[in-house]
């Protein structure tokens with residue numbers, strides 16, 4: 254592999270190594286066997302279609318055929334992750350021995366995005382920023398930029414407080430060798446008690462109280478303003494200032510070389526940026542915010558390395574930047590190395606992770622598979638980029654709009670000097686990108702609600718390589734929705750965004766496969782077409798059951814040889830899925846929940862995402878970036894902690910799921926009755942099995958409909974609508990199938 258491997262007497266110690274996962278040959282053989290089984294299945298379908306005698310049986314066979322074709326396609330795309338998965342290890346302790354002294358480390362610009370002080374409490378964003386400001390990295394090399402799309406003085410106020418607190422926090426972390434550098438996490442953990450710790454703890458809590466108080470009041474009142482400089486900053490929030498319409502605000506809160514901590518050690522840069530907004534221009538959500546930060550940071554510091562962070566993703570390991578450097582500074586791989594992606598990991602997941610919010614496959618398993626090819630995708634946060642990637646492919650430099658934005662430009666003026674500030678305001682303006690390549694050929698890419706996925710994908714197509722860095726100690730921890738409807742809405746937004754890429758002119762199946770090779774093309778196709786899972790899932794959730802209710806058998810009889818094929822395909826896929834999950838450190842319970850959520854998503858967010866995407870393509874509706882809320886009420890947190898599903902609201906997202914739950918329960922019992930009355934069970938076994946399996950999976954739905962009385966139970970309106978839907982489907986099916 255590319256790493257600096259093996260130690261002869263002369264070669265330097267390694268910075269990183271990698272190895273192929275041991276079970277890879279087995280995976281490849283299994284893929285071959287399973288492919289043969291799929292071909293046999295499709296042959297069987299062809300026979301069925303050909304032999305169907307009535308329109309009804311033809312339609313049934315046709316739908317089942319479509320379902321299996323989509324399943325087969327998705328299975329095939331998933332194999333790309335199993336062909337060459339690799340594991341890596343880094344040795345940051347060797348950095349100084351191999352590369353340079355710490356003072357020669359490259360500078361890093363950190364981008365933290367936030368967009369709404371009420372959905373993303375500023376104290377949380379402050380903790381994220383503090384955890385990065387306090388990295389074990391030369392302080393003068395770090396600049397943290399906050400992008401505030403909420404345009405909120407409350408957030409700015411929180412950061413002014415944070416800047417003061419940081420002058421105590423950074424030296425404290427250094428002195429005590431603190432590992433949890435997010436103060437909130439540190440003070441909530443078991444930490445050694447001493448007067449100094451107590452003092453800084455009370456300082457933190459009083460800052461927290463102040464910030465929360467301001468949030469309650471809703472504005473920064475006079476008594477909180479401490480200096481003329483602060484007043485001048487808050488004066489920008491005039492009467493006409495709204496979050497959708499306001500001028501650029503850039504505020505340098507800490508300046509390298511000028512501001513000192515309480516031990517007289519220098520501080521990193523901390524800069525607040527709220528880009529200009531106007532109702533007449535489109536802002537491209539987070540991608541737009543990141544492009545503004547790319548430009549503003551180019552003018553102010555222009556570090557060669559850029560780290561992007563979501564506001565809730567705090568650093569959990571101060572060594573992280575050094576770890577990324579093990580790759581970024583290795584001359585052997587530098588030339589086409591685009592970014593180092595760390596996995597998204599989450600704190601406070603509920604017992605057995607009932608909503609599978611850990612997204613183990615997306616964030617931990619699949620990236621290992623892509624890493625063996627040309628590297629993992631970008632997931633929006635916890636990613637160290639080489640700034641150069643935002644300006645064209647490794648050998649095709651796309652020059653920026655002005656020389657000052659070039660990754661090679663050298664900043665020689667202080668960040669608070671007049672020309673620098675003027676230029677920074679200019680490039681943050683909402684008209685700046687008009688008629689430029691920003692968002693298409695330059696910077697973060699526009700055109701998809703999953704700007705992270707889209708950007709990473711396009712960088713790959715341009716020829717950049719990426720690396721997946723997954724140390725044992727999580728590098729970052731973030732928030733994940735603990736409310737079902739929030740989780741489904743988030744996945745729905747992703748589904749729409751993915752389809753936007755899938756059906757664009759850059760589709761992975763055509764453009765992508767050509768640019769990156771067939772395996773990477775497949776891997777990306779697996780993501781962009783993920784919402785298509787909803788088609789077979791929906792068919793399998795209703796059709797075999799409707800046929801069962803009408804006494805029609807659609808799968809082979811148990812003693813038939815074709816039945817074995819179905820059994821192999823089903824158990825083969827589930828067992829392999831289980832093994833992947835289990836060997837990546839997941840528990841049996843968590844896997845069970847993960848497969849259940851896969852089913853739930855197929856009947857809710859993926860289905861709605863697909864429909865909304867179609868409506869959007871027809872110009873009927875538009876979808877914005879609905880932020881995932883990072884606040885939850887205590888009762889919800891309690892229920893979620895007990896591992897109980899939270900329905901509560903009457904969302905249409907729950908209707909197909911609830912209808913499927915009812916349909917499967919009813920048809921299963923109907924089947925049992927039929928068999929008790931002496932009907933031959935062999936022909937119905939396949940359908941009974943599916944109905945039974947779905948019923949077992951739907952336990953939380955029945956619980957929420959019939960047994961619970963708390964606020965998180967199923968809304969009666971959802972139950973009624975779903976029952977009606979089942980009834981209508983039954984009538985339609987009976988009329989068609991019995992005709």
Ligand SMILES: O=c1ccn([C@@H]2O[C@H](COP(=O)(O)OP(=O)(O)O[C@H]3O[C@H](CO)[C@@H](O)[C@H](O)[C@H]3O)[C@@H](O)[C@H]2O)c(=O)[nH]1
Pocket residue numbers: 366367368369373400402537538539542562563564565632633634702703704705743746747750878879880881882
């Ligand atoms: O107009 C916007 C919208 C969002 N954000 C920020 O984007 C981040 C992600 O938003 P969130 O609501 O937390 O979305 P998630 O679905 O949890 O985020 C995942 O999916 C997004 C794409 O849909 C990626 O941008 C994220 O990095 C990825 O973690 C947050 O820091 C927001 O403040 C903005 O800055 N401007």
Ligand SMILES: [Mn+2]
Pocket residue numbers: 563565732881
């Ligand atoms: Mn998020």
